[in-house]
Structure formats: C-alpha cells, structure tokens
Amino acid sequence: MQQTIIDTLKRNQLSITDSRKKILELFAKANGALAHFDIEHQSGAEFDRVTIYRTLQTFVEKGIIHTIPSADNSIRYALCKEDCAGGHHHDDHVHFMCDSCGTTYCLDHVNVPQLDLPKGFRAVQTDVVVSGVCSKCAGA
Numbered sequence: 001m002q003q004t005i006i007d008t009l010k011r012n013q014l015s016i017t018d019s020r021k022k023i024l025e026l027f028a029k030a031n032g033a034l035a036h037f038d039i040e041h042q043s044g045a046e047f048d049r050v051t052i053y054r055t056l057q058t059f060v061e062k063g064i065i066h067t068i069p070s071a072d073n074s075i076r077y078a079l080c081k082e083d084c085a086g087g088h089h090h091d092d093h094v095h096f097m098c099d100s101c102g103t104t105y106c107l108d109h110v111n112v113p114q115l116d117l118p119k120g121f122r123a124v125q126t127d128v129v130v131s132g133v134c135s136k137c138a139g140a
Helices: 002-011 018-029 036-042 049-062
Strands: 065-069 075-079 093-098 104-111 129-132
Touching: 002 018, 018 036, 018 049, 018 075, 036 049, 049 065, 049 075, 075 104
Parallel strands: 093 129
Antiparallel strands: 065 075, 093 104
8 A cells, every 4th residue: 555655646746755645545544535634633643734734735736635525614535536637636426425424435436417507607616415324324
C-alpha cells in the first residue's frame, strides 16, 4: 500500500510528506468517505487542523479525492477514480449516506442522471446524494 501511495503522490507531482502519506493511507483504508474531523481524529495529534485542510484542498485540486456535500453543510471526501486529474473530476456517480451509521459511500456503478438544462445553461458539477440505511445497518 505504501508504494501505491508514493506512486500517487509522484504521479501528481506532489512532495512526499508524512502528512500526505498518512492522509492517503486513511482514505485507502476507509470504507467510505471521510470528513475533516474523521481524518483529524484518526491521525491523532500527528498533524494540525491547518495541515489536514491544506492537504485535502491539494488532493481535491490534483484530482486525487473529490468532495461530497452533506445535509448538515459539511463536506466529506472520497478517493477519485483513476481517470480524474487536476481540475477535471470525472466522479459522476451517486453518493449514499447512511442515516444509521453515518457512513458515506460512493456508488460508482450508479451514474448521475443526464439533465436537460434550459438553453444557455451549462452544468459544471452535479451532486446526487441519497440518504437511507446501508446494507450493513439493515442487516442484509
């Protein structure tokens, strides 16, 4: 896993720092999206809040992770697919937030529906977030 993380940083022309490696490792091990708080909590006192914030922003800008809005106006982050690049996210999938456990999942196989926008309108990003109960919490 460490070599994959280092390769990701190199491919995106980023310095290989302890904070970047640790945060990417947290995403690689996560079973869903992470909030800033989750990363702060899981990394312990290793990195301060500003370092985590700047690292997340850099990863978003480079197309390593993408943002997911939530009902409480917080942002969660998840790893991007291989075909994302800096400024060009291709994560056109639905996200699912479990009301029971709070986990946010990327449903890569469920595409965002095509929108028929009025003339002159151009979509830049479409976020579809479904809330409900995940299969783990439902006992399936």
